[in-house]
Amino acid sequence: MRVSSTANALLLAEWDRCRWVWNECVARSRAVCAHNRAHPEDKQTCGPVPLSAMLTEARARIPWLREGASVPQQQLIRDFGRSRAKAMKDIQARLPMQHRAGMPKWKKKRDAAPTFEYTRRGFRLKDGRLHLAGGIVLRVVWSRDLPSAPSSVRVYQDSLGHWYAGFVVPAQTRPLPETGAVIGVDWGVTETATTTSDAHDLPHAQHGKNAAQRLAKYQRMMSRRKPGRGQAASAGYREAKRQTAKVHKKVARQRQDTGRKWAKAVVRDHDAVAVEDFRPKFLAKSTMARKAADAAISMTKTALLEMARKHGRTVHLVHPAHTTMDCADCGARTKHALPLSERTYTCTACGVSRPRDKNSARVMLVRAGLRPG
Ligand SMILES: [Zn+2]
DSSP states (O other): OBOOHHHHHHHHHHHHHHHHHHHHHHHHHHHHHHHHHHOTTSOOOOSHHHHHHHHHHHHHHOHHHHTSOHHHHHHHHHHHHHHHHHHHHHHHTTOOGGGSOOOOOOOOTTTOOOEEEEEGGGEEEETTEEEETTTEEEEOOOSSOOSSOOSEEEEEEOTTSOEEEEEEOOOOOOOOOOOSOEEEEEEOSSEEEEESSGGGOEEOOTHHHHHHHHHHHHHHHHHHTOOOTTOOOOHHHHHHHHHHHHHHHHHHHHHHHHHHHHHHHHHHHOSEEEEEOOOOOOOTTSOHHHHHHHHHHHHHHHHHHHHHHHTTOEEEEEOOTTTTTBOTTTOOBOSSOOOTTOOEEEOTTTOOEEEHHHHHHHHHHHHTTOOOO
């Protein structure tokens, strides 16, 4: 969006109020947790109902809060509720710490990027401009036409200070002609996707690698200029931080672009897709290369699922267990996982031999109940 300095100031003021609401929710939630620990016989809840009541009460009491629109403040309470519910669910499921969604934390002025959601009664579109509750008018640079009236809009600012609006519209399916073909997809590090079709393999685009050198440079600059505790960051530090964010953003965009183009080709040429249900863990101890590969896989998988839904194709998500150990032809399982250095899968039962990743891609098809071509 093109945001005038007036609108920018209004948005940031709205964000200050929303942050206050969020932080009140955090404080309330922590108080409830502490109370419930101390008085297990008198459990209190911290769901959307008491939090909404808290907002109503606070808006009546504090004129500054009331100056802001109520829609984004209410939506923020819903966001908080969802975020808290997810954390509670993970705690109850006794997930290991590193896999848990943490309890919602304070949003600090310095590092919480503004994000607001407006439901239908909080915004309207007129002459290509976005009017938000509270008299904020924004000029939208449309990436494409809206297919129908949006039910909500999310307005947010990225780490570079640019503002965006994302509109929610009903998904439309645009069916493609049937092809009679199916495809299996295996994810990996050197090849982001290996498929049962030689024309649809996707090598790992080295977007991250090319950016890594520049990232390292800016990160060195940042660590040299890191402000001490309680000290304001220097202009040099802020600039290095901005450049780092810029590089990250560029890499993400390139990944998304590559992923979408590949997904489009896969979906256009096949009626059904069997794909490994890969879930990256982003563990702290994994290498930069592994992290980059995982990020590329996540992005590509998302692009594939979205593209398939958009064009009415069937997707089978296949559990990744043992997909590298099974023979796609006879179903025999090797006793031990193949070492990563072993690039060829040779079946001791039926004697078939093919590249390891191609075998896995074929296993996806078999597991999904699709017949390899
Ligand atoms: Zn076999």
